[in-house]
Amino acid sequence: MLNLILFGPPGSGKGTQAAKLVERYGLLHISTGDLFRSEIKNETPLGLEAKSYIDRGALVPDQVTINMLAKKMGEHPEAKGVIFDGFPRTVAQAEVLDELLTQKGTAVSQLLSLEVEEAEIVKRLLARGKESGRSDDQNESIIQNRIATYKAQTTPVADYYAGQEKTQKVAGMGSIEEIFERLCTKIDAVLV
Numbered sequence: 075m076l077n078l079i080l081f082g083p084p085g086s087g088k089g090t091q092a093a094k095l096v097e098r099y100g101l102l103h104i105s106t107g108d109l110f111r112s113e114i115k116n117e118t119p120l121g122l123e124a125k126s127y128i129d130r131g132a133l134v135p136d137q138v139t140i141n142m143l144a145k146k147m148g149e150h151p152e153a154k155g156v157i158f159d160g161f162p163r164t165v166a167q168a169e170v171l172d173e174l175l176t177q178k179g180t181a182v183s184q185l186l187s188l189e190v191e192e193a194e195i196v197k198r199l200l201a202r203g204k205e206s207g208r209s210d211d212q213n214e215s216i217i218q219n220r221i222a223t224y225k226a227q228t229t230p231v232a233d234y235y236a237g238q239e240k241t242q243k244v245a246g247m248g249s250i251e252e253i254f255e256r257l258c259t260k261i262d263a264v265l266v
Contacts, residue, residue: 075183077175078156087253100153101154102153200214
C-alpha cells in the first residue's frame with residue numbers, strides 16, 4: 075500500500091493537491107476535519123464521543139481519532155493506499171498512526187511536506203476566507219496564531235518521519251500543476 079502524509083501549514087494547498095493525488099494514484103483521502111464532521115453529522119458512536127469533547131472545548135483524544143481512521147480505512151478495502159490530510163498533528167499521533175498501520179501490515183510510505191513562504195500562506199488564507207466565508211481565514215492575527223501553532227506542535231512530525239528517512243520536502247510555490255508534478259515525482263520514486 076502507498077500511505078502518504080500530506081503535510082504543510084494551513085493554506086499550503088494540501089486539500090487541492092490531495093484531490094489530484096487521489097485521482098492519479100487511486101488512494102483514499104482521509105481528512106480528519108471531514109471525518110469528524112461526517113461522523114458527528116451521522117451521529118455514529120465515534121462521532122458522538124468526539125462531539126462530547128468538542129462541545130466542552132476539549133481536544134478529541136488521539137485514540138478516538140485513530141478509531142475513526144481505522145473505521146474509514148476498513149470501509150475502503152479496495153483503496154491502493156491512503157493520503158492522510160491533517161493527521162498526524164503531533165509526534166504522539168504519528169506514533170499511534172504507525173501502530174495502526176503496523177497492525178494492518180503496512181506503514182507510512184512518505185511524508186510530503188509542502189514548503190510555502192509565510193507571507194504566501196497569509197495571502198492564500200485571506201483569499202480563501204473571502205471565497206469560503208470561513209472566519210478563521212479572514213483574520214490575519216488568527217492566521218498568524220494558526221501558523222505559530224503549526225510550527226510549534228506539528229513541524230516535529232516531519233522530524234519524526236525524517237528519522238525514518240520518509241520526509242520529503244516539496245516546493246509549494248507556483249501553479250497547482252507545477253506543485254502536483256513535483257509531488258508525483260517524489261511519489262513515483264517510492265513506487266519504483
